[in-house]
Amino acid sequence: xxxxxxxxxxxxxxxxxxxxxxxxxxxxxxxxxxxxxxxxxxxxxxxxxxxxxxxxxxxxxxxxxxxxxxxxxxxxxxxxxxxxxxxxxxxxxxxxxxxxxxxxxxxxxxxxxxxxxxxxxxxxxxxxxxxxxxxxxxxxxxxxxxxxxxxxxxxxxxxxxxxxxxxxxxxxxxxxxxxxxxxxxxxxxxxxxxxxxxxxxxxxxxxxxxxxxxxxxxxxxxxxxxxxxxxxxxxxxxxxxxxxxxxxxxxxxxxxxxxxxxxxxxxxxxxxxxxxxx
Amino acid sequence: xxxxxxxxxxxxxxxxxxxxxxxxxxxxxxxxxxxxxxxxxxxxxxxxxxxxxxxxxxxxxxxxxxxxxxxxxxxxxxxxxxxxxxxxxxxxxxxxxxxxxxxxxxxxxxxxxxxxxxxxxxxxxxxxxxxxxxxxxxxxxxxxxxxxxxxxxxxxxxxxxxxxxxxxxxxxxxxxxxxxxxxxxxxxxxxxxxxxxxxxxxxxxxxxxxxxxxxxxxxxxxxxxxxxxxxxxxxxxxxxxxxxxxxxxxxxxxxxxxxxxxxxxxxxxxxxxxxxxxxxxxxxxxxxxxxxxxxxxxxxxxxxxxxxxxxxxxxxxxxxxxxxxxxxxxxxxxxxxxxxxxxxxxxxxxxxxxxxxxxxxxxxxxxxxxxxxxxxxxxxxxxxxxxxxxxxxxxxxxxxxxxxxxxxxxxxxxxxxxxxxxxxxxxxxxxxxxxxxxxxxxxxxxxxxxxxxxxxxxxxxxxxxxxxx
Numbered sequence: 001x002x003x004x005x006x007x008x009x010x011x012x013x014x015x016x017x018x019x020x021x022x023x024x025x026x027x028x029x030x031x032x033x034x035x036x037x038x039x040x041x042x043x044x045x046x047x048x049x050x051x052x053x054x055x056x057x058x059x060x061x062x063x064x065x066x067x068x069x070x071x072x073x074x075x076x077x078x079x080x081x082x083x084x085x086x087x088x089x090x091x092x093x094x095x096x097x098x099x100x101x102x103x104x105x106x107x108x109x110x111x112x113x114x115x116x117x118x119x120x121x122x123x124x125x126x127x128x129x130x131x132x133x134x135x136x137x138x139x140x141x142x143x144x145x146x147x148x149x150x151x152x153x154x155x156x157x158x159x160x161x162x163x164x165x166x167x168x169x170x171x172x173x174x175x176x177x178x179x180x181x182x183x184x185x186x187x188x189x190x191x192x193x194x195x196x197x198x199x200x201x202x203x204x205x206x207x208x209x210x211x212x213x214x215x216x217x218x219x220x221x222x223x224x225x226x227x228x229x230x231x232x233x234x235x236x237x238x239x240x241x242x243x244x245x246x247x248x249x250x251x252x253x254x255x256x257x258x259x260x261x262x263x264x265x266x267x268x269x270x271x272x273x274x275x276x277x278x
Numbered sequence: 279x280x281x282x283x284x285x286x287x288x289x290x291x292x293x294x295x296x297x298x299x300x301x302x303x304x305x306x307x308x309x310x311x312x313x314x315x316x317x318x319x320x321x322x323x324x325x326x327x328x329x330x331x332x333x334x335x336x337x338x339x340x341x342x343x344x345x346x347x348x349x350x351x352x353x354x355x356x357x358x359x360x361x362x363x364x365x366x367x368x369x370x371x372x373x374x375x376x377x378x379x380x381x382x383x384x385x386x387x388x389x390x391x392x393x394x395x396x397x398x399x400x401x402x403x404x405x406x407x408x409x410x411x412x413x414x415x416x417x418x419x420x421x422x423x424x425x426x427x428x429x430x431x432x433x434x435x436x437x438x439x440x441x442x443x444x445x446x447x448x449x450x451x452x453x454x455x456x457x458x459x460x461x462x463x464x465x466x467x468x469x470x471x472x473x474x475x476x477x478x479x480x481x482x483x484x485x486x487x488x489x490x491x492x493x494x495x496x497x498x499x500x501x502x503x504x505x506x507x508x509x510x511x512x513x514x515x516x517x518x519x520x521x522x523x524x525x526x527x528x529x530x531x532x533x534x535x536x537x538x539x540x541x542x543x544x545x546x547x548x549x550x551x552x553x554x555x556x557x558x559x560x561x562x563x564x565x566x567x568x569x570x571x572x573x574x575x576x577x578x579x580x581x582x583x584x585x586x587x588x589x590x591x592x593x594x595x596x597x598x599x600x601x602x603x604x605x606x607x608x609x610x611x612x613x614x615x616x617x618x619x620x621x622x623x624x625x626x627x628x629x630x631x632x633x634x635x636x637x638x639x640x641x642x643x644x645x646x647x648x649x650x651x652x653x654x655x656x657x658x659x660x661x662x663x664x665x666x667x668x669x670x671x672x673x674x675x676x677x678x679x680x681x682x683x684x685x686x687x688x689x690x691x692x693x694x695x696x697x698x699x700x701x702x703x704x705x706x707x708x709x710x711x712x713x714x715x716x717x718x719x720x721x722x723x724x725x726x727x728x729x730x731x732x733x734x735x736x737x738x739x740x741x742x743x744x745x746x747x
Contacts, residue, residue, distance in 0.1 A: 079704035091695045095717025108704035
């Protein structure tokens, strides 16, 4: 089944600070999108808003997920419907083991009753396979959720959760930040395997500041965000270009195009799409 | 007045269903407390003279001691409105059909086995585990272990009882210890000979008889040198009583190199004042461990203590308290270092919700000369909503320089970040809150015997229901 996440003119703020200022983006299963942008451009805010973090308020626009109003759903409902986020800063839950957390989560995702849990045998079989696939130390299952994890361990634990929950649309919020190149490769290999084995039932939105991770995860589309809006989109080459000319270079191009446009709207230029403010 | 309780059990209905004392009890004293009542209790039990004298002396102490004005509000207790001695009939004559539906339902939700349910509801004197315990008892008897109710112990082992009874908690200790000393009934007596390790926890609730369920039970445990025993009392299923005062005394003697662990889970109904004095003395290289969980009651004041009297003695106190609406949990612990190179650790976890009040009240005392002693106290409070309260009263009296003492205290609220994280994985808000609370008490829950730990988690889940707004 195809899932589609469609973000239309989304505005969001934290207290009085407006961060998203009319974001438009559509991600479908079978696609890998990269969302890039300088610090403070609103990438992580978008990720959190999509997952329903109560810290952020949506003030305008809409997000449709599988045709339904995502903004109206509680975070747990979004997750049960197949949306996932790998957090940039996962919090720890002292006293709760990864195993018990994963079992509760996967049981919820798979629609077991309120108090029902997947059988221990079935769960162990599932989690063992995932642990092996992702080359995660199985000892992590006996540890408390993210408690005392190194940066790399946290990121890998997020990917393990993703693998166990088998989402349809996964958002990876700066999963590469703070990882050395080997760790980035392992994480990327895990995501690629999930994407390939899913048979086009997984769509991924990779949020990143640096083009580095995109060497290992090939995006179908690349978007650049400035100041709460996506200003340009293109194919994988956009990431290479960004690597060469930097955000300032992209910003200069965008500002040039915006100045040149007589009629407001969409302008196509050199394989990229510039989105100019209506 | 309806008694608030989040289990959704109508206690008034319960009381109604179980009210018919004339038919149910073989004997019941009149209300109130005086010399005549105390003499009558001793007479009914055919006790030796020394015990009668002890009871009467204790009554005098009780009458002279003022009611404590600290801790919780015990001023409301009307001592004249209490039955101090009730002797149940062998067969209480209740049937399972008479037990209110909602109590049966609670037992079901806790997953309590059929036989235990009947027992817990006060139905039937026989309990199937007796069969299991019979062979165990033979094994213990061969090793010289004595595990009896206190009244039987006084009859069968009067010399041991006389030697130790009241030596750890004298009636002069506090008003409620004096009250217990004058009217005690039931409780357990455990004697473990030198070098004997009792492998299976002794569980009062498995072999409980009506006498153990008393309001004023008295427990005495003697662990001879090099022995080990784990004693478990209480249970996580709701304990219903129409009596509003529970005042027990527990005395434990841990001799050289011995180790005793005493685990309590209490879940009294929410009209009960639970005022208990628990104390142990630990001799050279002995270890005493208190594991104490308090869920029920209107007010609990309970501070398990360990007096480390000789070098190398160790004490560990683990305490959980959960206070819901209308409840005040005032638990804690005392560790007294009276010899060099003694070590203690106190970990307290309290949870308050729906306007409940929970906390920690503790004493660390290190006497001059207790060189090289170590003490670590950690108390964590989790407050689940704006209306609830946590109090921490740590007292430290340290009269020796060559010691290491640490105290850590945290007060936290369930963080929105944690809730969001769990919910982002598909876990609903109630279950997410439960998980955080379970995680909070996990360091103590894992110390409980498995079945208690499972029941405790279920019970907390029940208490937590609807706590998320």
